[in-house]
Amino acid sequence: MIKSQAFRILFVLLVFQTMLYAQSEGMVSIKGSRYLPLYGRDSTVVAVKDFEMDVYPVTNSQFEDFVKKYPKWQKSNVISLFADKGYLVNWKSDTELKDSEKPNSPVTYVSWFAAKDYCECQGKRLPTIDEWEYVAMADKTTKDARSKPEYNAEILAWYEAPRTNENTIGLHPENFWGVHDLHGLVWEWTLDFNSVLISGESRKDVDKDNNLFCGSAAVNATDLMNYAAFMRYAIRGSLKAKYSMKNLGFRCVKDIPNEF
Amino acid sequence: MKTILKLMMLILTLTMVSCFNNKETEYANTEDIPVNREMLAELTSPPHLPTPVGRRKAKKLIVKMEILEKVGEMTDGVEYMYWTFGGTVPGSFIRTRVGDEVEFHLQNHPDNKLPHNIDMHAVTGPGGGAESSFVAPGHEKVFSFKTLNPGLYVYHCATAPVGMHIANGMYGLILVEPEGGLPPVDKEYYIMQGDFYTKGANGERGLQPFDMQKAVDEKADYVVFNGKVGALTGDNAITAKVGETVRLFVGNGGPGLVSSFHVIGEIFDRVHVEGGDLINENVQTTLIPAGGAAMVEFRVDVPGTFIIVDHSIFRAFNKGALGMLKVEGEENKKIYSGEIRDDIYLPEGPGIQSMPTTDEVVASEIPAKSFEEQMEFGKNAYMQTCFACHQAEGQGIPNAFPPLANSDYLNADVSRAIGIVLRGKTGEITVNGEKYNSVMTRQMLSTDEIANVMTYVYNSWGNSKKVITKEMVEKVKKSK
Numbered sequence: 001m002i003k004s005q006a007f008r009i010l011f012v013l014l015v016f017q018t019m020l021y022a023q024s025e026g027m028v029s030i031k032g033s034r035y036l037p038l039y040g041r042d043s044t045v046v047a048v049k050d051f052e053m054d055v056y057p058v059t060n061s062q063f064e065d066f067v068k069k070y071p072k073w074q075k076s077n078v079i080s081l082f083a084d085k086g087y088l089v090n091w092k093s094d095t096e097l098k099d100s101e102k103p104n105s106p107v108t109y110v111s112w113f114a115a116k117d118y119c120e121c122q123g124k125r126l127p128t129i130d131e132w133e134y135v136a137m138a139d140k141t142t143k144d145a146r147s148k149p150e151y152n153a154e155i156l157a158w159y160e161a162p163r164t165n166e167n168t169i170g171l172h173p174e175n176f177w178g179v180h181d182l183h184g185l186v187w188e189w190t191l192d193f194n195s196v197l198i199s200g201e202s203r204k205d206v207d208k209d210n211n212l213f214c215g216s217a218a219v220n221a222t223d224l225m226n227y228a229a230f231m232r233y234a235i236r237g238s239l240k241a242k243y244s245m246k247n248l249g250f251r252c253v254k255d256i257p258n259e260f
Numbered sequence: 261m262k263t264i265l266k267l268m269m270l271i272l273t274l275t276m277v278s279c280f281n282n283k284e285t286e287y288a289n290t291e292d293i294p295v296n297r298e299m300l301a302e303l304t305s306p307p308h309l310p311t312p313v314g315r316r317k318a319k320k321l322i323v324k325m326e327i328l329e330k331v332g333e334m335t336d337g338v339e340y341m342y343w344t345f346g347g348t349v350p351g352s353f354i355r356t357r358v359g360d361e362v363e364f365h366l367q368n369h370p371d372n373k374l375p376h377n378i379d380m381h382a383v384t385g386p387g388g389g390a391e392s393s394f395v396a397p398g399h400e401k402v403f404s405f406k407t408l409n410p411g412l413y414v415y416h417c418a419t420a421p422v423g424m425h426i427a428n429g430m431y432g433l434i435l436v437e438p439e440g441g442l443p444p445v446d447k448e449y450y451i452m453q454g455d456f457y458t459k460g461a462n463g464e465r466g467l468q469p470f471d472m473q474k475a476v477d478e479k480a481d482y483v484v485f486n487g488k489v490g491a492l493t494g495d496n497a498i499t500a501k502v503g504e505t506v507r508l509f510v511g512n513g514g515p516g517l518v519s520s521f522h523v524i525g526e527i528f529d530r531v532h533v534e535g536g537d538l539i540n541e542n543v544q545t546t547l548i549p550a551g552g553a554a555m556v557e558f559r560v561d562v563p564g565t566f567i568i569v570d571h572s573i574f575r576a577f578n579k580g581a582l583g584m585l586k587v588e589g590e591e592n593k594k595i596y597s598g599e600i601r602d603d604i605y606l607p608e609g610p611g612i613q614s615m616p617t618t619d620e621v622v623a624s625e626i627p628a629k630s631f632e633e634q635m636e637f638g639k640n641a642y643m644q645t646c647f648a649c650h651q652a653e654g655q656g657i658p659n660a661f662p663p664l665a666n667s668d669y670l671n672a673d674v675s676r677a678i679g680i681v682l683r684g685k686t687g688e689i690t691v692n693g694e695k696y697n698s699v700m701t702r703q704m705l706s707t708d709e710i711a712n713v714m715t716y717v718y719n720s721w722g723n724s725k726k727v728i729t730k731e732m733v734e735k736v737k738k739s740k
């Protein structure tokens with residue numbers, strides 16, 4: 001009797017909880033906070049609001065569905081302003097991957113415009129650099145693992161591993177937030193990828209009168225040893241929105257509404 | 261008619277002169293040197309060089325350089341993820357002349373993970389070109405510059421973290437030849453030093469990741485020429501023939517260490533100090549700063565293997581900074597004799613010497629109790645002590661060590677023979693009609709052992725079959 005009552009309460013609670021948080025499919029909730037990004041100084045602590053993030057990067061097969069639904073993003077239709085010649089070069093036709101590609105690998109050779117539109121069509125958006133970095137600084141057990149040598153070593157190991165973009169999603173364990181593959185598979189587009197202003201000359205950016213001046217140069221960065229992060233800021237700095245790159249994919253995030 | 265001819269001649273001469281003048285125009289400002297025609301630059305991997313520029317006119321020179329991130333071997337069993345310009349460490353050699361307009365195409369291979377750029381010290385402009393060459397994987401950046409100053413210059417990647425890109429091998433040399441080219445030499449080679457920082461210690465096997473902390477501390481695990489241990493040794497050695505002139509284009513990519521560049525057994529006839537115009541002559545070791553270069557010229561006069569090192573010498577023999585220049589040809593005894601003799605050196609002067617040890621000689625634990633035992637023990641002592649010089653059958657070595665077999669000298673005087681074993685002997689002696697002038701050191705043998713070994717010698721190889729007793733040895737010892 002007591003047992004079934006407890007079960008009933010539990011059941012009600014469970015249903016109620018899912019309604020409360022309404023977590024989207026394939027996404028996890030990220031509890032926002034204030035954090036110190038790589039390029040910041042004491043005065044530039046950044047506040048990240050609560051949001052939801054895709055557990056995995058967008059896959060080839062998911063993108064296949066997308067281009068079938070939105071032909072303007074098929075490679076023969078795409079406007080050259082929105083994607084360079086590398087766009088989906090690993091596809092054999094407008095709607096089909098080459099046989100050598102795995103459906104469960106992250107989609108790459110996509111421009112920022114395409115990635116942005118994909119997310120928007122799902123009712124989502126691309127993460128900001130701060131959101132992405134905030135989630136990506138976690139390891140399996142801690143929210144901010146940046147000071148752990150193993151954390152950096154693992155990230156750097158994949159920079160030195162060739163052709164990781166050909167691996168499938170989910171091979172890397174989830175991090176503290178339940179997100180997979182932020183490191184170890186592909187670089188990812190962010191909404192404001194080029195907001196950390198770096199010129200091609202990464203040694204002189206220190207002179208810029210800009211809060212975000214040191215995205216790629218070592219001087220004045222918060223953590224001189226976190227050179228894995230320098231490389232992420234460097235790669236973002238080298239991009240233009242129409243670029244399509246072999247090692248660059250994306251995932252989406254979603255704002256959590258303040259009130260239900 | 262004649263005047264017309266004269267006039268024509270005059271005009272012709274004048275035009276010829278003016279043509280000639282035009283050809284030899286020297287420009288006060290190298291910026292003003294005009295370029296004509298396009299030319300695709302020849303790029304070579306180390307230790308080779310592109311064809312000398314010689315007297316060619318300034319051109320628009322198109323350089324296409326591809327960036328490749330790839331795993332290579334640092335030394336046997338140790339792999340490293342190199343980042344390269346043109347697939348090699350150091351990167352491809354670029355050869356230009358002053359006044360060239362270089363159109364540079366920097367291509368970042370699509371398989372690469374990272375963006376890169378290039379800072380060429382030969383460029384006059386912001387970042388040495390880095391500013392305009394920052395290129396994402398799968399893209400190509402193009403920029404152009406005019407070579408204003410002759411010299412040998414380093415190029416390297418300058419993308420954040422800059423030190424890491426250099427430490428992974430992203431450097432090379434660009435030569436800007438002066439008007440008319442460099443004086444011709446017989447052999448030219450491209451050598452570039454670099455220091456590498458790995459997670460594992462020197463020699464630790466497997467794919468070794470880059471170690472930022474060691475790089476910051478400038479504690480290199482490997483210091484090497486041309487990207488890896490052994491890139492210039494053995495079959496990879498650079499070569500020349502006796503009488504040839506050799507020019508080495510030597511760079512130092514760093515990132516951390518300066519190089520004390522030295523070729524063991526050669527003197528640099530001429531060094532373009534730091535790759536510039538200043539010529540130093542008769543140089544033993546030239547300092548090459550990180551991010552600097554030098555042109556080193558010398559004539560090879562004698563054959564042999566000449567070892568190329570960073571004379572911060574532990575780097576050479578313990579961290580890899582070792583190369584070889586193999587020179588073939590006729591020996592020149594006047595310049596270098598080679599080994600003439602291998603003599604014994606006597607620190608006390610030409611007198612009798614002793615081995616630097618105590619006089620206390622431990623007597624044989626078991627004294628010989630019979631002639632057979634004397635022979636047995638004597639043979640053992642002979643094989644340990646005398647064999648190397650006097651040989652197994654007592655035959656000696658012609659012109660060096662006298663024979664004991666059938667020896668008239670030995671058989672003539674037993675006491676003298678005992679004395680020689682006891683105290684050693686130098687100076688000329690005649691044995692069986694042959695003169696010998698060498699040294700026999702005093703032997704570290706006990707009285708018993710001397711008696712045994714001499715009995716063995718006297719009773720072998722046709723000698724007089726005398727038996728030497730302990731007492732006979734003692735007697736000679738006391739007699740002095």
